[in-house]
Every structure is written in C-alpha cells, then in structure tokens.
Amino acid sequence: xxxxxxxxxxxxxxxxxxxxxxxxxxxxxxxxxxxxxxxxxxxxxxxxxxxxxxxxxxxxxxxxxxxxxxxxxxxxxxxxxxxxxxxxxxxxxxxxxxxxxxxxxxxxxxxxxxxxxxxxxxxxxxxxxxxxxxxxxxxxxxxxxxxxxxxxxxxxxxxxxxxxxxxxxxxxxxxxxxxxxxxxxxxxxxxxxxxxxxxxxxxxxxxxxxxxxxxxxxxxxxxxxxxxxxxxxxxxxxxxxxxxxxxxxxxxxxxxxxxxxxxxxxxxxxxxxxxxxxxxxxxxxxxxxxxxxxxxxxxxxxxxxxxxxxxxxxxxxxxxxxxxxxxxxxxxxxxxxxxxxxxxxxxxxxxxxxxxxxxxxxxxxxxxxxxxxxxxxxxxxxxxxxxxxxxxxxxxxxxxxxxxxxxxxxxxxxxxxxxxxxxxxxxxxxxxxxxxxxxxxxxxxxxxxxxxxxxxxxxxxxxxxxxxxxxxxxxxxxxxxxxxxxxxxxxxxxxxxxxxxxxxxxxxxxxxxxxxxxxxxxxxxxxxxxxxxxxxxxxxxxxxxxxxxxxxxxxxxxxxxxxxxxxxxxxxxxxxxxxxxxxxxxxxxxxxxxxxxxxxxxxxxxxxxxxxxxxxxxxxxxxxxxxxxxxxxxxxxxxxxxxxxxxxxxxxxxx
Numbered sequence: 001x002x003x004x005x006x007x008x009x010x011x012x013x014x015x016x017x018x019x020x021x022x023x024x025x026x027x028x029x030x031x032x033x034x035x036x037x038x039x040x041x042x043x044x045x046x047x048x049x050x051x052x053x054x055x056x057x058x059x060x061x062x063x064x065x066x067x068x069x070x071x072x073x074x075x076x077x078x079x080x081x082x083x084x085x086x087x088x089x090x091x092x093x094x095x096x097x098x099x100x101x102x103x104x105x106x107x108x109x110x111x112x113x114x115x116x117x118x119x120x121x122x123x124x125x126x127x128x129x130x131x132x133x134x135x136x137x138x139x140x141x142x143x144x145x146x147x148x149x150x151x152x153x154x155x156x157x158x159x160x161x162x163x164x165x166x167x168x169x170x171x172x173x174x175x176x177x178x179x180x181x182x183x184x185x186x187x188x189x190x191x192x193x194x195x196x197x198x199x200x201x202x203x204x205x206x207x208x209x210x211x212x213x214x215x216x217x218x219x220x221x222x223x224x225x226x227x228x229x230x231x232x233x234x235x236x237x238x239x240x241x242x243x244x245x246x247x248x249x250x251x252x253x254x255x256x257x258x259x260x261x262x263x264x265x266x267x268x269x270x271x272x273x274x275x276x277x278x279x280x281x282x283x284x285x286x287x288x289x290x291x292x293x294x295x296x297x298x299x300x301x302x303x304x305x306x307x308x309x310x311x312x313x314x315x316x317x318x319x320x321x322x323x324x325x326x327x328x329x330x331x332x333x334x335x336x337x338x339x340x341x342x343x344x345x346x347x348x349x350x351x352x353x354x355x356x357x358x359x360x361x362x363x364x365x366x367x368x369x370x371x372x373x374x375x376x377x378x379x380x381x382x383x384x385x386x387x388x389x390x391x392x393x394x395x396x397x398x399x400x401x402x403x404x405x406x407x408x409x410x411x412x413x414x415x416x417x418x419x420x421x422x423x424x425x426x427x428x429x430x431x432x433x434x435x436x437x438x439x440x441x442x443x444x445x446x447x448x449x450x451x452x453x454x455x456x457x458x459x460x461x462x463x464x465x466x467x468x469x470x471x472x473x474x475x476x477x478x479x480x481x482x483x484x485x486x487x488x489x490x491x492x493x494x495x496x497x498x499x500x501x502x503x504x505x506x507x508x509x510x511x512x513x514x515x516x517x518x519x520x521x522x523x524x525x526x527x528x529x530x531x532x533x534x535x536x537x538x539x540x541x542x543x544x545x546x547x548x549x550x551x552x553x554x555x556x557x558x559x560x561x562x563x564x565x566x567x568x569x570x571x572x573x574x575x576x577x578x579x580x581x582x583x584x585x586x587x588x589x590x591x592x593x594x595x596x597x598x599x600x601x602x603x604x605x606x607x608x609x610x611x612x613x614x615x616x617x618x619x620x621x622x623x624x625x626x627x628x629x630x631x632x633x634x635x636x637x638x639x640x641x642x643x644x645x646x647x648x649x650x651x652x653x654x655x
Contacts, residue, residue, distance in 0.1 A: 425462065
C-alpha cells in the first residue's frame with residue numbers, strides 16, 4: 001500500500017528513504033541570535049521520528065544585519081551558528097531522515113523594524129503592497145556581496161553536516177525578486193534581459209558548486225507562477241511559461257531538484273492557502289515542470305491524504321510530495337500511513353492559525369501555533385503524558401472540540417472520561433463551521449475525534465443533558481463544562497424576536513432554510529460572512545451590515561481576502577458603520593454611525609451574527625457538589641478552534 005510514497009528517492013547522489021518532504025515553514029522557535037534552539041531540535045526531531053524522509057528547515061537568513069525574517073528565525077551568517085546545526089543534524093539522523101536548510105533573504109518583503117530600522121534591500125525600490133515597508137534598491141556591489149552571503153551560508157551548512165541546501169527563490173523573497181520583471185527594474189548586469197534577471201541566482205548556484213563541490217545536494221524552490229493576473233496588478237510577473245523557462249535554465253546549471261511552488265506576498269493565498277483551496281489545486285504546476293526536466297520535482301498543493309499523495313507520484317506529476325502544515329498538524333503522518341492507519345491521521349484543516357500566529361509573533365512574542373495540534377512547537381513541554389489516571393472517572397459536559405480534546409488526553413492518561421452531549425452527534429461548533437461552502441475540511445477534524453474516541457474507548461452519551469444527580473452517580477474525580485456557546489440576540493434591539501429574524505446557528509444547522517429571498521445579515525465576523533456565503537449560494541439576495549468601519553473586524557487578512565473574493569463574485573452588498581437599532585415587519589432600521597443618520601432597508605428575512613455567549617450548564621450546582629470543576633472552550637470564553645482545543649488539552653494534561 002502506498003508503494004510510491006515509500007520508494008527510496010535520490011537528490012543528486014543523496015538517497016532519501018521515502019518520497020515525503022516536510023517543506024519549510026517559519027516558526028519563531030530559534031534563539032534571538034539566530035542559533036538553533038532546543039525547541040527547534042525537538043520540533044524537527046518529532047517529524048523525523050514520525051517518518052518524514054526529508055526535512056527542510058524554516059528560512060535560514062544568510063545575512064543577520066539586513067536579512068532577518070523576524071526576531072527569532074534561524075541564521076547561517078556566522079560560524080557561531082554552526083554548532084547548533086550539528087546538534088540538529090545528529091538528532092534528525094537518528095531516525096534515518098535527511099535534513100536541508102532553506103537559504104533566504106526577504107528583500108522588499110522584510111520588516112524594517114527587525115532589520116535595524118533601515119530600508120529593506122531589494123533589486124528595485126518597489127514597495128511590497130502587503131507589508132508596506134521602506135525599500136531601497138541595492139547597488140551592484142551590494143548584490144554581489146549578498147551572492148557571497150548565500151554561498152558562505154551553504155559552506156557553513158556543509159560544515160555543520162547538513163545534508164544539502166535549498167535556495168528560496170519563491171514566494172516573492174529576494175531571489176524571486178531578481179527573477180521577476182515585476183520586481184526587477186534594474187539596468188545593471190542583474191536586470192533587464194532574462195539572462196540578467198537570472199544572473200543573481202546563477203552566481204549563487206555556481207559559487208556553491210565551487211565551494212561545496214558538485215556532489216553537495218542543491219535544490220531551488222521556485223514560484224513558477226506568481227499569479228499576478230488574478231490581482232489588480234497590471235504589470236507582468238512570472239507566469240508558468242516563464243517559470244518553466246527558469247527551471248530549464250537552472251537544470252543546465254546543474255541543480256539537483258526543483259521544489260515547485262507559487263505566489264508572492266501580493267498573491268499570498270496561492271502560496272499559503274486558506275481552507276477553501278482544494279487538495280491538489282496547483283499540482284498542474286509541478287506536472288507542467290516535470291514534462292520539461294529530468295531532475296526530481298517536488299510538489300506542494302495542499303496535500304493531506306496519503307492516497308492522493310501516492311497517486312501524484314504514480315501519475316508522474318512529481319517525484320516527491322511536500323507539505324509543511326500537514327506535518328505540523330500530525331508529525332506521525334508518515335508512520336500512520338506506513339502502518340495503514342490513515343484514518344488516525346490528524347489532518348491540517350488549512351485554518352491558517354499557524355500563519356496568523358507567526359505573522360504576529362514579533363508583536364506578541366508567541367511563536368507559530370497549530371489549531372489542531374497543541375504540542376506542535378512545545379514538544380519539550382508536552383512530551384510525556386503521565387499515565388496516572390488509574391481509571392478515575394472524569395465527566396465532560398459537551399462533545400465539541402474542547403470536550404473531545406480533553407477526553408482524548410484524559411484517556412491517554414488512563415482516566416476514564418465520560419462525555420455527555422445533548423445533540424445526536426459530536427462536534428459542537430465544528431458542526432456549524434463545516435456547513436458553509438468550501439468549509440468541508442472542518443469535517444476532517446470531526447472524523448479524527450470520532451476515530452480517537454472509538455480507539456481509546458471513550459464513553460459518549462449522545463442526546464443527553466445530564467442532571468446533577470446523574471453526574472453524582474458517576475462519582476467523578478473532576479467535572480468539565482464544555483457546552484460551547486449560543487448566538488447573542490440582543491434584547492435591546494426592538495423586534496429581535498420577530499418571526500422573520502433568525503440566528504446564524506439556525507441557518508447553519510439547516511433548521512431554517514431560505515431560498516430565493518431578500519436577506520440581511522447583521523455582523524461581519526467570519527461566521528456572519530460565511531453564513532452570507534451560504535445564503536447567497538442558495539439563491540438569496542444577500543446584504544451584509546457591519547457597525548464597525550471595516551468588514552471583518554479582527555479577522556486574519558488571508559481568510560478575509562479569501563471569503564471577500566467569493567462574496568464579491570456573488571454580488572453581495574456590504575455596508576459598514578451600520579448599527580442595527582430596530583426591526584419592524586419587513587424593515588430593518590440602522591443608525592449610520594459615521595453620519596448620525598437613520599436608514600431603513602426592506603428584507604424578507606434578517607440573520608443576526610453579533611457574536612456568542614458562553615453556556616455554563618449547572619456551573620453553580622457543580623461547584624457546590626464537586627471539588628474540581630472547570631470551564632473549557634467557549635464555555636470559558638467564546639473563541640476560535642485553537643483556543644477551544646488548547647483549553648481541553650491543557651485541562652487534561654495538567655490535572
């Protein structure tokens with residue numbers, strides 16, 4: 001089974017034990033001086049232990065003065081960095097895996113504040129429309145110096161025992177900027193013609209070959225399509241035909257493999273995809289490249305399912321299948337696949353919690369986090385589950401993500417969790433979140449918990465809201481309230497209880513179905529926006545009202561961009577600064593906040609999406625009758641999936 005995934009592969013002369021690659025992804029785990037931390041070692045070692053054939057680290061900066069990704073990314077700019085990599089290599093090799101570093105400079109996509117508060121160096125002084133940082137075109141001499149920085153970093157990697165290097169020429173970073181006519185307007189030897197634009201990368205490759213030897217494995221990661229045509233940017237960038245031309249040129253230079261990717265910061269959702277992007281959506285890029293070259297081709301394309309990955313290799317689309325986020329979500333992906341336990345895999349749901357946490361790390365100090373795997377990045381802290389439950393019963397009221405995660409961890413600790421769920425199925429808020437169009441990945445998490453509960457023998461009593469006496473009969477060691485939350489329907493709004501007024505929950509559960517009507521959605525959090533998407537897909541004329549200045553206040557910009565693209569295609573009207581004040585008959589009355597005026601809109605139905613409030617079933621009685629009572633997830637404070645899963649994990653781990 002999955003014989004293609006588990007064939008050995010070669011990158012140059014280096015043999016890789018299987019065709020599975022953990023692709024690079026920033027994590028904010030390094031020490032402040034750019035050295036490898038114990039946290040880094042534990043994180044990558046867990047993926048090697050999980051069976052991954054090749055690990056490529058997060059971006060490794062080649063210049064610590066002007067090339068930082070953030071205040072805690074890896075460096076190879078000085079010899080002082082070498083010892084940490086030696087320790088990392090030693091740990092990875094214990095499990096038969098190989099490890100490469102991804103050499104990088106951010107160029108115009110870097111942040112000035114973490115690079116000495118100086119303008120970012122780039123081929124041309126073109127500000128990135130995403131990060132909006134000051135940019136300065138580097139001189140020819142500065143470009144030549146950066147070429148040497150890349151070469152020197154590769155030399156240090158080899159000295160450290162790193163198995164090979166990958167040059168990051170993708171996602172709009174410095175090398176990509178030299179390659180693309182969109183970001184390279186130079187008139188010296190590094191700009192203008194194709195040959196000149198590729199020269200920066202060419203000199204790096206030739207220099208590494210000279211200093212490290214022709215046998216030292218060298219990969220290039222390339223955005224073979226920047227997807228600028230799908231934006232408002234009219235200038236030409238790299239399109240697939242251009243990407244193929246670059247790859248063919250690089251093959252002649254002697255690189256050992258090509259890691260096919262796509263996108264730049266201005267088209268970020270094609271590089272780090274939100275949940276709506278289907279598995280394999282950009283595999284055609286790798287397939288097109290593979291037809292033109294003989295070197296191994298890596299493909300990343302939201303690959304989550306082992307069968308899908310195996311077929312990609314079988315069909316000749318690629319030689320190696322890569323993912324970063326999937327191996328963050330489940331470091332045992334490879335081992336579970338090899339053992340035929342694919343239904344036990346905890347799949348990445350593409351929620352982008354990882355990217356959101358990483359991009360705010362410099363402000364929050366919190367490193368990259370995963371919504372479904374709380375141990376990711378904290379392997380040192382949460383490695384050993386104490387098996388000291390001794391069969392003691394713990395009662396969990398609610399089988400949403402917090403209750404299910406708590407039950408899973410309690411079972412691993414040899415407690416006996418008993419879950420009560422008033423509905424006929426598990427999942428809680430997840431059963432609402434998976435209902436809008438293109439949100440089916442959420443179901444993967446529900447399925448994972450179903451399998452865990454079954455395998456661990458967790459008792460779940462469905463269609464049951466327990467009484468205090470029923471809980472007492474179990475004589476539990478502890479009781480956890482994980483009842484989730486319910487939509488807020490403000491009583492202060494006149495007419496809120498009208499027969500044509502509904503909550504988002506009623507729409508998402510299907511208890512209320514509306515077709516071909518005129519519907520207003522009040523509130524533009526993600527639930528409101530996705531409910532609007534669902535209603536519009538059912539043929540309704542939908543209008544969104546938001547009292548804040550902007551649609552989607554507080555939402556991560558990638559997810560907001562993704563949903564907005566869909567809403568615009570459906571011609572959904574959106575009004576900001578509109579505060580709902582009254583509903584009467586078929587009229588919704590709004591106060592226009594920035595004007596101080598009142599406006600009225602007619603509708604057939606109105607859907608309220610103004611947040612949720614915690615459910616705390618039997619809280620007071622439980623506190624009176626039991627020594628240990630704790631609120632979990634939304635019952636403690638309404639939030640997103642990560643917060644719910646984390647609260648369940650920590651409660652069970654620390655009890």
